[in-house]
Amino acid sequence: MQKKRLKRKSRIWSLVTTVPELTILILLIVGGYLIMAVFSRVEGTPVLSATSIWLIIVGSFLISTAIAILAVIGGIGGGVIFTPIMLGFTTLDSLVIRATGLVVAMFSGLISTGPFMRSKLANIRVVIYCGFPITVGAILGSVCAIRLHNALGVVGDGIVRLSLGLLMIIIAYFLFTGGGKTEYPEPKKIDALSAKLRLSGSYWEESLGKVVNYHLVRALPGGIMFIFLGFIAGFFGLGGGAFLTGTLNLVMMAPVKVAAACSGVLLAISNATAIWTYITYGALIAIFAAPWMLGQVVGGILGAHLLINIRAGFVRKVLIAILLVSCFKLVLKGIEEIFGINIPII
Amino acid sequence: MKDESMKAPLAGIIYGEIVYWGLLAACVVVVIGSVLAFLGKNYVPVSYWISSIWQGKSVAEIWKGAVGALPNGHWYLSHLNTGDGLTALGISLGVFPVIPGLLLCGAELIKEREIFYGLLAIGCGLVVIIGLLGLVPAS
Numbered sequence: 001m002q003k004k005r006l007k008r009k010s011r012i013w014s015l016v017t018t019v020p021e022l023t024i025l026i027l028l029i030v031g032g033y034l035i036m037a038v039f040s041r042v043e044g045t046p047v048l049s050a051t052s053i054w055l056i057i058v059g060s061f062l063i064s065t066a067i068a069i070l071a072v073i074g075g076i077g078g079g080v081i082f083t084p085i086m087l088g089f090t091t092l093d094s095l096v097i098r099a100t101g102l103v104v105a106m107f108s109g110l111i112s113t114g115p116f117m118r119s120k121l122a123n124i125r126v127v128i129y130c131g132f133p134i135t136v137g138a139i140l141g142s143v144c145a146i147r148l149h150n151a152l153g154v155v156g157d158g159i160v161r162l163s164l165g166l167l168m169i170i171i172a173y174f175l176f177t178g179g180g181k182t183e184y185p186e187p188k189k190i191d192a193l194s195a196k197l198r199l200s201g202s203y204w205e206e207s208l209g210k211v212v213n214y215h216l217v218r219a220l221p222g223g224i225m226f227i228f229l230g231f232i233a234g235f236f237g238l239g240g241g242a243f244l245t246g247t248l249n250l251v252m253m254a255p256v257k258v259a260a261a262c263s264g265v266l267l268a269i270s271n272a273t274a275i276w277t278y279i280t281y282g283a284l285i286a287i288f289a290a291p292w293m294l295g296q297v298v299g300g301i302l303g304a305h306l307l308i309n310i311r312a313g314f315v316r317k318v319l320i321a322i323l324l325v326s327c328f329k330l331v332l333k334g335i336e337e338i339f340g341i342n343i344p345i346i
Numbered sequence: 347m348k349d350e351s352m353k354a355p356l357a358g359i360i361y362g363e364i365v366y367w368g369l370l371a372a373c374v375v376v377v378i379g380s381v382l383a384f385l386g387k388n389y390v391p392v393s394y395w396i397s398s399i400w401q402g403k404s405v406a407e408i409w410k411g412a413v414g415a416l417p418n419g420h421w422y423l424s425h426l427n428t429g430d431g432l433t434a435l436g437i438s439l440g441v442f443p444v445i446p447g448l449l450l451c452g453a454e455l456i457k458e459r460e461i462f463y464g465l466l467a468i469g470c471g472l473v474v475i476i477g478l479l480g481l482v483p484a485s
Contacts, residue, residue: 025370028373035385036380039384042384044393047397048400053393054384093403110369110443110444114366115366117363124361127358131466132470139473269470272474273477274477277477277484279420279438280417280419281416282418287392287396287433288396290436290437294377
């Protein structure tokens with residue numbers, strides 16, 4: 001017991017010394033929230049008291065940190081948790097949710113970009129090759145989201161909720177089954193385009209104690225799929241990391257670890273493209289989104305460094321259960337909004 | 347055994363480090379902005395922002411009630427002396443490093459004679475710039 005406590009203590013201490021910038025950031029955030037509590041000049045409204053407003057900000061930060069940690073352990077993007085729950089269970093405007101969802105999806109991916117690149121798990125050629133179509137898709141998706149919202153109003157939101165609910169069922173299936181992923185796929189034949197693009201690389205696999213060499217295939221269909229995946233990210237305000245990893249692993253035959261690292265970097269690039277459309281339109285309300293951003297950064301670093309020993313399988317199952325409940329609620333709410341009816345469940 | 351060939355390519359390191367440190371710097375701006383928003387001058391009062399979102403008002407209604415119309419652009423650039431303006435700048439700064447990251451990564455790839463990937467990285471950066479400038483009209 002004492003050994004365990006000592007081990008945990010030393011792990012926390014090693015985090016403080018190896019990532020001092022995280023410690024500084026956490027101290028800054030905690031200090032900031034305390035100052036906000038003590039010296040606040042925010043006035044209450046008929047809807048919310050001044051204390052409630054502070055609690056919403058701090059609560060958002062804590063929930064965002066928890067989502068980021070859970071997402072890292074479960075191996076999925078935070079946006080996949082945030083956006084469906086908020087769209088399914090709250091009455092907040094769907095554009096505000098999707099813009100904030102992009103913040104949640106993007107910042108934990110952005111913060112892990114540096115470590116992924118340093119470890120050579122993310123292949124720069126693969127990232128750049130898939131990055132171009134995904135950014136094009138993302139910008140189109142975000143523009144379509146706002147246009148649909150403006151053109152169809154509540155019915156448009158209903159369509160978004162219903163289609164996102166159906167999409168989440170596929171994501172939940174992917175997460176549950178692993179999508180038939182193979183750790184080290186071995187392509188039988190390398191097509192001419194993939195060979196010409198040299199979509200290959202190698203990395204040191206600690207568990208095998210050797211270098212793993214790989215070569216990606218199906219560059220053309222893979223590239224086309226990334227336009228579609230970018231569109232989904234921009235339109236729904238979520239990363240869809242499960243789809244990105246699946247495409248890289250199952251279609252383009254990248255090893256799982258390489259696929260996961262590349263998808264983290266790509267997710268950040270696509271969302272960073274899409275979010276500008278929401279920012280310039282005014283859908284990203286900074287005061288509301290700020291604690292979600294800070295939580296993702298802190299939780300993303302914490303999750304990656306501290307929580308390697310937690311049972312990922314259990315967390316994954318909990319996340320899948322949450323996703324399925326969200327799917328159900330999203331589909332119901334979508335039908336209600338499209339047809340203007342009331343389904344009295346939950 | 348791990349050897350020199352296992353070293354990560356410089357172009358990837360350049361992109362990764364710019365994004366990592368840029369984002370951390372942006373977080374500091376966001377914290378300062380949020381604190382100022384609670385303590386002092388704002389473009390739009392914090393209580394209005396949060397209450398309107400809480401009530402489920404649409405983006406257009408929120409902005410109409412606040413300043414009369416949707417901002418359609420980077421409104422915070424002309425309100426950097428306000429708490430909410432600084433917070434919005436901080437979030438944008440967190441996203442922004444992707445652009446110099448991609449452009450410099452592209453330049454390094456071209457220097458390493460990876461012309462195709464270099465140009466593609468720069469193209470990627472340009473697409474993000476198109477988003478930043480709002481060149482594809484959303485409304």
